[in-house]
Amino acid sequence: MSGFSGCPGSRMLEFQKEDTPEGAAEVRIASQLRQWPIQLHLVSPAAPYFQGADVLLAADCAAFAMGNFHNEHLKGKGLAIACPKLDEGQGAYVAKIRALFEEARINTLTVLIMQVPCCQGLVALATEALRGSSRKVPVRYVVASLQGEVLQEDWL
């Protein structure tokens, strides 16, 4: 039995990785970010890059866990990031996502979360926003492991 009984989202883990050998070719991966700001409290649904866009709502940790986050998940999308565990004022998040549906008239929303239970809160916020929205939009969710592998993806 594990000696840890607290929140899985805060559980300490270490992943053993081999360092890249000296002199090995390192590929520079271009950023696919095409806007600023990105934090959900700060983004504006009126911004031109959200109008009719495919939008990615990513948990704060996701980009660090996923080695190819930019090319596989961010490319071609508008971005907002949030943490459903630590961020305050999450009622405003629901209103903001709803404004993306109704005012920015986004094409789709992809919610990218980590496998830890608290991250499901981000999907819950998107679901609540969609339920209250007068305009329906396809919402997809992707669940990533702590090592950045996609564990599950589906449409709400």
Added chain:
Amino acid sequence: MERFLESPIKELIDRFPALGTILEEYGIGCVPCSVGTCLLRDIVEIHDLSPGDEEELMGRIAAVVAPGQAVAIPRSGRDRAAAPRNVSYSPPMRMLVEEHRRILRFVALIPALTADIDVETGKGRGRILDAVDFIRSYADRFHHAKEEDLLFACFDEGLAILKAMHEDHRRGRACVQGVLDAVARRDAGGVARNLAEYREILTEHIRKEDEILYPWMDRNLTTRQVGELYARFREVDETFLEAGERYEAFVRSLEGQYLDAVAEVGR
């Protein structure tokens, strides 16, 4: 083996009947398909078997088409592992599947509807024409138009699987024309035969779309395309809103009249 992969499945099954049984074992139901123009390569790809199952299936097919010969067993052409087998539709596909449910509810009533066909009275003919109106307006103009004009347009129209779906639609339309011609001739048997054939075509057609075609399309549509299809389907729904309610009421009223027949189908 390569040339067999590029052959229409019906030709292969006609030449090697054992292939039909083998395909059935892997959940590939090509034997009852009345079109059969899909290429073996496309069929294996579209059914998205696991790499292990696909290799085993190809080996068994090779043993039938080239017995005793050492043949290289090609993969279908997919370059990724199979997705999980549970079917989960994207929102636009879900809309089409919901429409299928309504069409199937109507189609299930056809045997009861045709049991006491009356082509002699205006009232009897009116009942047949109401059914034709449902097929033409709801199943065809509304639902099939969404597929043909919007969904299929996202893919290469030259794909054998899409040609097969178009052919099913064409055959369904020919049956409806057959019903109308039979009504004009006061030919009750002709009405019943054409409606029965329509039922057979649509039941099989919807099964192919729900179980095979739509999941394959969902795996190949981009997120962008899913969003655009959903928005355009909703635009079509809005223009058809009142008619949609009317056709739901029509199917409900038929179910009310033929409740026993529906129960029989459900058993």
